[in-house]
Amino acid sequence: MKEVWRKLLCKNIELQLVGTLNGGQSFRWKKILKDDKDEWVGVFRNKLWILQQEEDYILYKVLGGSDKSENSEQTLRDYFQLDLKLEDHYPIWSEKDPYFKEAAKQFYGIRILNQEVTENVFSFICSSNNNISRISSMVEKLAKFYGKEICEYNNEMYYAFPEVENLADDSVEKKLRDNGFGYRAKYINRTAQIIVENGGKKWLEKLRNMEYIDSKKNLMTLTGIGAKVADCICLMSLGHLQAIPVDTHIYQIAKRLYMPKLHQQKTVTDKIYNEIGDHFRELYGPLAGWAHTVLFCADLKKFQGNNEKEDTNTKPKKKNKK
DNA sequence: TTTTGGCCTGACGG
DNA sequence: ACCGTCAGGCCAA
Numbered sequence: 001m002k003e004v005w006r007k008l009l010c011k012n013i014e015l016q017l018v019g020t021l022n023g024g025q026s027f028r029w030k031k032i033l034k035d036d037k038d039e040w041v042g043v044f045r046n047k048l049w050i051l052q053q054e055e056d057y058i059l060y061k062v063l064g065g066s067d068k069s070e071n072s073e074q075t076l077r078d079y080f081q082l083d084l085k086l087e088d089h090y091p092i093w094s095e096k097d098p099y100f101k102e103a104a105k106q107f108y109g110i111r112i113l114n115q116e117v118t119e120n121v122f123s124f125i126c127s128s129n130n131n132i133s134r135i136s137s138m139v140e141k142l143a144k145f146y147g148k149e150i151c152e153y154n155n156e157m158y159y160a161f162p163e164v165e166n167l168a169d170d171s172v173e174k175k176l177r178d179n180g181f182g183y184r185a186k187y188i189n190r191t192a193q194i195i196v197e198n199g200g201k202k203w204l205e206k207l208r209n210m211e212y213i214d215s216k217k218n219l220m221t222l223t224g225i226g227a228k229v230a231d232c233i234c235l236m237s238l239g240h241l242q243a244i245p246v247d248t249h250i251y252q253i254a255k256r257l258y259m260p261k262l263h264q265q266k267t268v269t270d271k272i273y274n275e276i277g278d279h280f281r282e283l284y285g286p287l288a289g290w291a292h293t294v295l296f297c298a299d300l301k302k303f304q305g306n307n308e309k310e311d312t313n314t315k316p317k318k319k320n321k322k
Numbered sequence: 323t324t325t326t327g328g329c330c331t332g333a334c335g336g
Numbered sequence: 337a338c339c340g341t342c343a344g345g346c347c348a349a
Contacts, residue, residue, distance in 0.1 A: 024344065128345035134332070135344085182330025187346080226346050247344040268345095269324055300344085 008058040008073055014086055016109030017053045023297040025113050025236055027123050027136040028143075028161075032154060041153065043143070044116065045075055046160045048150050064150035064158070081114050084290075093284055093291045099257055100284075100291060103298035110294045112236060117204045119161040120237040121195075125187050125224040127232075141179055142167070142188075164200055167192035187224025194222055212240040227273055235289040243289045244277040249299045250292065251276065258283075 017040050021029040029042035040051040052059040062072045077083070086109065094101035119139075126138045139161075146162035167188060176185035195203060207215040215238055219230040227246075234243035244250070246268060254276045255262040265272060277288075284291040 124344090125346095127343095129329080129343070130331085130345085131333080131343040133343095177330085180331060183328095183346090184330075224346065228345065232344085245344080248342095249344065267325070271324080296344090 003061045003063060005052075005059045005061055006073070008060060008076055009056065010058050010082060011056050012053065013108050014082065015053075015058065015080055015111055016107070017051060017058070019107050019109065019297050019301075020080070020111045020113065021051075023110065023293070024132055024300055025293075026115060026119075027126075027132070027139040028119075034154065041158075043150060043158055043160060044079060044119075046148070046150065048153055048158045049076070050153070063153060079114055080111050082111075086111070089287060089290070093294075096283055097291075100294065103295055107294050107297050107301075110297050112241065112290050112293060114239070115237040116161065117207070117233065117237040118164055118201055120233050121191065121204065121219075121222070121225070122161075122167065122188055124229045124232045125191060126181070126184055128184065128224065128226075128229065130184075138181055138184075141176075141181075145175065145179075146172075164192050164195050164204075168196045184224060191222040191224055207234075208238045212242055215240060216243070227270065231277070231289075235293075241287045241289045242281055244280050244292050245289075246273050246276045249296055253295060253299055254279065 018031075021040055021042065022031070026042070026044075028044070029040055032039050032041055037052060040049075040053075042049055042051075047065045048063040050061040050063070058076075060072075060076060065072075090104055090108070094104055122142060123135065123139050126135050126142075130138075143159035143161055146166040147159035150158045150160055152158070170189075172192070173185045173189040176188060181188070195201075207218055210218070212234060216227075216230045216234055219225050219233055220227065225233070229245075231243040231245035234240035235245060246254070251268055255265070259276065259279060262272065268276075280292050281288040
């Protein structure tokens with residue numbers, strides 16, 4: 001069953017894989033080197049996807065699916081929301097904001113992924129007070145413990161993200177706590193139970209058709225979901241592209257560049273949180289969440305200091321201990 | 323309404 | 337070796 005590469009026409013200014021898949025939106029993608037090429041390997045919509053970035057197109061393979069009737073190109077286009085043309089929007093955002101314009105030079109082709117809401121909810125409950133590498137390992141554990149096997153690739157097994165029902169069992173909290181989830185174990189288990197009581201995945205999907213603010217309020221009734229996590233979910237899996245998740249990065253950026261009056265402000269109160277969001281919504285308009293993500297990526301990369309070579313403008317990190 | 327600690331864990335620097 | 341701090345917050349008081 002040798003799968004062949006398929007081609008999705010798409011210029012790299014419309015989609016930059018590294019910035020989009022490695023920018024803290026999804027925690028399930030990783031870059032591997034295979035046959036001397038960079039491949040992005042990740043799971044979504046219950047399948048394993050392998051992607052390669054070329055100049056004017058994306059090469060892709062889908063593994064672990066049985067029905068051939070499905071239109072995988074359409075699934076991919078939907079995941080990356082390719083109908084929205086960045087070519088139309090980057091110039092507008094650049095005109096409104098010189099800092100955006102500067103960030104956009106390196107961070108072109110940054111897309112908001114249209115993620116599955118269940119995965120998004122539980123991934124971002126894991127994200128609180130946490131760092132990306134640990135969040136990733138926690139999400140992998142959720143999939144491995146409670147998700148279905150998809151297939152093996154490159155000597156590794158990949159798993160679908162679990163159904164809510166499987167995270168709602170009473171045994172889940174202890175298992176997760178024993179596996180290093182800390183206080184988030186309870187939030188995950190309890191939130192799964194509440195969602196099931198509310199009607200399961202369907203309840204989550206209904207949030208897409210509500211107004212942004214109502215959708216957010218509903219999410220915040222779940223345990224472990226405050227304003228920031230709710231905004232992440234609104235933006236990344238419910239189509240509310242005006243949502244602005246204000247995390248510490250965005251808070252620092254806002255303070256430094258956009259809202260100097262916050263200079264003395266120590267903590268992010270609800271009021272300040274909303275002011276920051278409103279500021280960016282007024283600046284960028286109805287797709288503010290998308291635009292802000294470009295700023296976020298630029299800031300994130302500065303501190304992460306990239307994985308390999310192309311890391312020129314940050315101080316060298318000595319990391320090769322063994 | 324706003325502000326403060328406490329919470330799990332692991333990596334890092336002094 | 338050991339401690340304080342930080343990492344994409346949330347919650348209860």
